[in-house]
Amino acid sequence: MKTSLAWLNAHLDRPVTADEAERLFTRVGFPLDGRELIALSSGGQDEQLDVEITSNRSDCLSHLGLARELTAATGGAGGTLHRPDITIHENPDRPVSERTSVANEQPELCPLYTARVIEGVKVGQSPRWLVDRLEAVGLRSVNNVVDVTNYVLFELGQPLHAFDLDQLHDRRVVIRRAHKDESFIAIDGSAHTLRDDMLVIADADRAVAVAGVMGGLASEVGEGTTNVLLESAMFAPLSVRKTSRSLKLASDSSYRFERGVDPQGVERASRRAAQLIVELAGGRLAEGVIRVGEPEPAPRKVSMRVERCNALLGTQLTAQQQAGYLDRLELEPRLIDGKIECSVPTFRLDLKREVDLVEEVGRSHGFDAIDRRDRIAINVRPPQREVEARRRLGRVLVAHGFHETITLSFVGMKHGQPFVPADAAPVLVDDERRKAEPMLRPSLLPSLLICRKANQDAGNADVRLFELAATWYESQADMHEQRQLALLADADDAQQAVRDLRGTIEDVAEQLGGPAARAGLSFEPVSRETFAVAAEVRLHGEAIGMTGVLADPAREVFDVKTPQVAAELAVEPLLAMYPPVRQVQPLPRYPAIERDLSLLVDEDVSWRQIEQAVHDAQPALLDSVRFIGTYRGKPIAAGRKSVSFRMLFRDPAKTLRHDAVDPQVATVVAALQQAVSAELRG
Numbered sequence: 001m002k003t004s005l006a007w008l009n010a011h012l013d014r015p016v017t018a019d020e021a022e023r024l025f026t027r028v029g030f031p032l033d034g035r036e037l038i039a040l041s042s043g044g045q046d047e048q049l050d051v052e053i054t055s056n057r058s059d060c061l062s063h064l065g066l067a068r069e070l071t072a073a074t075g076g077a078g079g080t081l082h083r084p085d086i087t088i089h090e091n092p093d094r095p096v097s098e099r100t101s102v103a104n105e106q107p108e109l110c111p112l113y114t115a116r117v118i119e120g121v122k123v124g125q126s127p128r129w130l131v132d133r134l135e136a137v138g139l140r141s142v143n144n145v146v147d148v149t150n151y152v153l154f155e156l157g158q159p160l161h162a163f164d165l166d167q168l169h170d171r172r173v174v175i176r177r178a179h180k181d182e183s184f185i186a187i188d189g190s191a192h193t194l195r196d197d198m199l200v201i202a203d204a205d206r207a208v209a210v211a212g213v214m215g216g217l218a219s220e221v222g223e224g225t226t227n228v229l230l231e232s233a234m235f236a237p238l239s240v241r242k243t244s245r246s247l248k249l250a251s252d253s254s255y256r257f258e259r260g261v262d263p264q265g266v267e268r269a270s271r272r273a274a275q276l277i278v279e280l281a282g283g284r285l286a287e288g289v290i291r292v293g294e295p296e297p298a299p300r301k302v303s304m305r306v307e308r309c310n311a312l313l314g315t316q317l318t319a320q321q322q323a324g325y326l327d328r329l330e331l332e333p334r335l336i337d338g339k340i341e342c343s344v345p346t347f348r349l350d351l352k353r354e355v356d357l358v359e360e361v362g363r364s365h366g367f368d369a370i371d372r373r374d375r376i377a378i379n380v381r382p383p384q385r386e387v388e389a390r391r392r393l394g395r396v397l398v399a400h401g402f403h404e405t406i407t408l409s410f411v412g413m414k415h416g417q418p419f420v421p422a423d424a425a426p427v428l429v430d431d432e433r434r435k436a437e438p439m440l441r442p443s444l445l446p447s448l449l450i451c452r453k454a455n456q457d458a459g460n461a462d463v464r465l466f467e468l469a470a471t472w473y474e475s476q477a478d479m480h481e482q483r484q485l486a487l488l489a490d491a492d493d494a495q496q497a498v499r500d501l502r503g504t505i506e507d508v509a510e511q512l513g514g515p516a517a518r519a520g521l522s523f524e525p526v527s528r529e530t531f532a533v534a535a536e537v538r539l540h541g542e543a544i545g546m547t548g549v550l551a552d553p554a555r556e557v558f559d560v561k562t563p564q565v566a567a568e569l570a571v572e573p574l575l576a577m578y579p580p581v582r583q584v585q586p587l588p589r590y591p592a593i594e595r596d597l598s599l600l601v602d603e604d605v606s607w608r609q610i611e612q613a614v615h616d617a618q619p620a621l622l623d624s625v626r627f628i629g630t631y632r633g634k635p636i637a638a639g640r641k642s643v644s645f646r647m648l649f650r651d652p653a654k655t656l657r658h659d660a661v662d663p664q665v666a667t668v669v670a671a672l673q674q675a676v677s678a679e680l681r682g
Contacts, residue, residue, distance in 0.1 A: 001061055004136035005047035007154075011067035011082045014074075018047045024073040025051055028363045030060065038136050042128050046136040056350040058259035062157030065347070072328035072364060084155065086271045088278070088285060091119075096286040100165065100229055104292045105176040109199045110211060112234040112266055112293035113175055116274050117165060119227045121145060121283035130280070145221045145228055148276040150252075157347075158232060158261055158269030159253030161201075161209060162277075165227040167219040170204035173229070175211065175292075182207055185217045186249060197430075198243045199235065212240035212257040213249055228277065232270035234261055234293070242430060262347035264296050299332075300344040304357040307338065312355070313362050314370055325364035326357065389512060389578035390468070393485070393571075396511045400504045402464040402487065407447035409470070410437035415450065418530055418554050419443035424473040424480075440472040444486030445530075445550075445566055449558040452488060456560060464489040468571060484545075485571045491563040494549050495630065498533070501547060501565045505537065513577030523547065525606050530554040537569060545569030592623060592650040593661050597669070598681040603639050605676045610643060617671035619664035621656065623648040642681055 009015035016024070022032050033050040040046060051066060059065045064083065071081045099117045104110055126134075126147040134141055137154055141147050149160040165171055178184075178194035184207050185191050192210075194200065200207035208219040212235035221228060240257040244250050267289070274285050306319045323333040323340050331342040331351075344351045351357065362370070383391075394404060410429070416439040420426050427440040441447055448465045455463045465488045472481050487504065491497035502523060510518035523535040526546075534548035547567035555564055601610070607627050614625050628644040636642055647668070649661045672678035 001051050001053050001066075002137045003049045003051050003063060003066060004133060005049060007063045007133055007136065008049075008067050008070065011064055012070060013080055013082070016070060018049065021049060021070065024070055025049075025066075027366055027368070028069055028073050029054070030057075030066075030069065040132045040135050042132055044132065046132065048136055048138070055259055058256060058261065058349060059157065059347040061256050061259070062153075063155055065157055068330070075328065084272060086268065086275055088271050088275050090287040091284040092287050094286060096288045096290055099227075099286050100168075100171050100173065100290065102173045102290045102292050103175065105174065106199055107293060109177075109236045109239045110175045110233060110293065111236070112263065112291070113173075114232045114266055114270050114292075115173060115290040116230040116232075116270055117227065117286040118230065118274060118277055118281075118283045119165075119286065121226060121228055121277065121281040123221060123223055123225050123281060127280065143221065143223070144280045145225070145277055148273050148280060149230075151276065152269050152273045153252060153256070156265060156269045156272060157256060158265045159212070159256055160269060160273050161215050161231040161253070162221045162273075163208065163215070163219045163229040163231065164221050164225040165229040166225075168203040168208065168229065169206070172204055173231075174202045174204070176200060176202055178207055184210060186210070186214045187217055187220050188214070189217065190249065192247050192249065195246070198246070199239050201231070210243060210247065210249065211235050213244050213247070213254045214251050226283075228283070230270060230273055230277070232266050232273070234263060234266055246430065260349045262349075263294070264346045267291075267296070297346055299346060300352070301341060302344050302351060302354065302357060303336075303339045303341040304354045304361075305339050306335075308354065309358045309361055312358050313365075314373065315365065317361070317365065321365075322361050325361050328364060329360055331357075331360070385578055386575055389575040392511055392578065393468070393508060393574065396508050397466050397487070397504070400464070400500075400507065402466040402489070402504075405448060405451050405465050405467045407451060407467060407469075408437070409440055409472075410434055411439050411441045411446045411450070412437050413439055414557060415446040416441055416443075418557065419446055421473055421475075424475045427472040427474050427479065442473040443471055443568060444469055444484050445488065445568060446558070448486055448488040448566070449555065449560055449564070452560050452562075452564065453558050456562070461562075462490055483571045485567075485569045485574065487547075487567040489565050491549060491565040494533075494563055494565070497563075497565040498547075498549060499627075501567055505547065505567060505569070508574065509539070509577070510580065512574050512580060514580035514582050516581065517577050523608065525608075531566075537567070539573055542573065544573050588650060588652070590651060590653075590655045592648050593656045593658060595647045595649070595661060595665050596628065596644060597647070597665070598642050598644040599672060599678040600636065600640050600642055600681050601676050601678050603641055605641075605643075605678075607643065607645075609676055610645065610672065610678075613672050613675035614645075614647070614668055616675070617668050619647075619649075619667050621649045621651050621661070621664065623650040 005018055018035060030051050033052050036048045038046045038048045053060050068081055096117050102113055102115050104113055123143050123145055126141050126144045130147050130151060131141045134150060139150055145162050149162050153159050177196055178198045178200045180196040182194045184194055199211040201209040201211055209215040235257050237258050237260055240254050244254040278285055309322055310316055319335050323335055326333040326342055330345055333340045333342050420442045426442055428438045444467050451465055452463055468485050470481055471484050489497060506518050506521055509521050520540040522538045526534050526536045528534045530551055531548040532551040534546055536543050537545045537547055545568050550564045550566050611625055626646045628646055631642040669680055
C-alpha cells in the first residue's frame with residue numbers, strides 16, 4: 001500500500017522519520033517494497049512508503065491502521081493514536097428517508113448498505129492540503145466531493161462512493177444481481193457486459209455501479225452535481241473478487257472489499273465523509289442515515305493460555321508482559337486463571353483462534369528478541385495411523401509395478417463429462433485462467449488417461465499409474481468431495497490385465513486390513529457407460545468403487561491407443577482398516593490334494609456365481625477354491641464358455657487319499673449343474 005509519511009505522522013503524537021518507520025514496520029511484519037520522495041504540485045515534498053500488507057491484514061490498508069501498528073510497535077513511547085474528530089450537523093427539516101430509498105435484494109452478497117444525502121453542494125477544486133494528501137499516495141485530484149471519498153478510503157480503509165442523486169432514476173437505490181448481458185459503462189470510460197451472477201447498485205431502471213468495484217459514468221459526480229448520495233457498504237469478498245477478475249476491472253475499493261472491511265467502520269467512514277463534504281463543498285446533510293442489513297457485530301472473545309504462548313514462541317514472558325503487548329493492539333486483555341481473554345475489535349478480521357493471539361505477542365515482542373536454542377526437545381511418537389496406512393498403500397502399489405502421479409485437479413469438459421456420476425452435475429469454476437479446463441475432475445481416471453497419453457507420445461509401454469486425490473461433483477445442490485484411489489494399466493491381454501488388477505486390489509485390502517479384509521472383498525458385475533466390462537467392488541457388502549476394462553469410446557476421447565484396465569475406489573474405507581489383523585496358525589502337517597475342473601457354462605454366468613455354488617455345496621475337507629481361466633472359441637458353441645478352477649482338499653489329521661476326495665468332487669459337479677446349468681468338459 002502506498003503511504004504518505006506526513007499523513008502517518010498526522011496520526012501520531014511523535015512524528016517518525018522514514019528510516020524509523022521502515023525499521024518499525026519491518027519488525028512487526030510489514031516490510032517496505034520501496035521508498036520514494038514525492039514532489040507535490042504545491043511545491044512541497046513528501047516521502048511515499050510502499051508498505052507490504054499481507055492479505056489477512058485488511059485493517060492496515062489505511063493510514064490510521066498503519067499508524068496504530070506504529071503506536072503499538074513503539075510501546076506507547078510515541079504517544080497515543082490520533083483519530084479524526086468526527087462531528088456532523090444534520091438538517092432536521094427533511095429526513096433522508098424522504099429524499100431517497102434503498103432496497104437490498106441480495107443481503108447475502110451485501111450484508112450492510114448505508115446511504116446519506118447531502119443537498120446543495122458546490123462541486124469544485126479541492127483545497128491544497130487534500131490534493132497534497134492524494135498526490136502523496138499516487139492519486140490525482142478529481143473534485144472536492146470525489147476527493148473526499150478517496151481521502152477517507154486511505155484514511156480509514158473503508159471504500160465509499162458518491163452518486164449524483166439527481167441522475168438516479170426515481171432517486172432510489174436497488175442492490176440486485178445484474179441482468180444477463182446488461183451493459184455498463186464504468187467511470188474510467190470502459191464498457192462492460194455483465195453476467196447475472198454479478199452484484200450491481202442500480203436505480204429504478206439500470207445499473208449505476210458494479211458493487212464493490214467501480215461506479216458508473218452515468219451517475220458520477222461532476223461540475224453540475226448539486227445533490228449527492230453517499231454510499232458506504234459491505235460486500236461479500238468472494239463476489240467482489242470474482243466480478244473484478246471477470247471484468248478485468250480493479251480499483252482501490254475492490255482491493256479492500258476482497259480482503260474484508262470493518263463492519264463497524266462502515267458507519268464511521270460515512271460520517272467522516274459527510275463531515276468533509278459539507279466542510280469543503282457546502283450543502284446540507286439530510287437528517288439520519290438509511291441503513292439496510294445486519295446490525296453492528298459485537299467484538300469476538302478469544303482467549304490464550306499463557307503457558308501455551310510461551311511454549312509456541314520459545315519464550316518465558318510473564319502473563320503481564322503478554323497482556324501488555326495485546327493491550328497495545330487494542331485487544332482489551334483480561335487475565336483469568338492462567339488465560340488471557342481478549343475482546344477482539346471488529347477491524348481485526350484475522351484474529352479468531354488462540355494461535356492468532358500468540359502470533360500477535362510474538363510480533364510485538366519481536367521475533368529477533370526470542371532466544372535461539374542450540375538444542376530442541378523432540379517428543380517421539382509413532383506415526384499417525386492414517387499416515388502409515390497411506391505409506392503402506394503406496395508401497396504395495398509400487399511393488400505391483402504402479403507409478404504414482406500427481407496431476408492438476410482441473411480437466412476439460414470433453415474429458416470430464418463422461419465420468420460425471422449419473423444424476424449428478426459437474427463442478428465448474430469461473431476463472432479466466434482456466435477456460436480450457438473449467439471442470440473440477442469428477443473422477444481421477446481422466447487425469448490418469450491424460451498422463452497415459454503423454455507416456456504414449458514419449459514411446460513408453462506397459463504403463464501402470466495410480467493417484468490418490470480428491471474428486472468433486474454436485475448433486476441436489478450439494479457439493480460432494482471424495483478422496484479416491486485410481487489405478488490405470490495397459491491391457492494388451494484384457495483378461496489377464498483384469499485378473500492382475502483384481503489381484504492388486506485384493507493385496508491392497510490384505511496389506512491394510514489383513515486376510516479378513518481380503519476375504520470381505522467381492523466383485524459384482526455391473527454395467528457402466530465408461531467401461532466395456534465392469535465390476536462393482538464391495539468391501540464387507542458396502543460398495544467402494546469400480547474396476548474393469550475401459551470402453552473404447554471413453555479411452556479414444558484421450559487418444560490413447562492401448563486398451564486399458566482401470567479401477568477407482570473410495571480410499572477412506574481402505575485406510576480405516578489399518579493396521580492389518582493377522583491370525584497365526586501352524587503350517588499344515590499333511591499334504592493336500594488338488595482337483596481341477598473345467599465347466600461349460602452360459603456366457604452370462606460369472607465366476608462369483610460358480611464360486612458361491614461350490615461353497616454352497618459344502619464339500620467336506622475343502623480348503624480353497626481358485627479361478628484358473630476362461631476359454632472361448634472352437635469347439636465351444638457360441639454363447640458358451642469354459643471356466644477352469646482348482647479346488648484344494650486337505651485333512652488336518654491325516655494324509656488324504658484320492659478316493660476320499662472323489663465323492664466331494666462329484667457333489668460339487670452336481671451342485672454346479674443345478675445352480676448354473678454347468679456341463680463337465682471332457
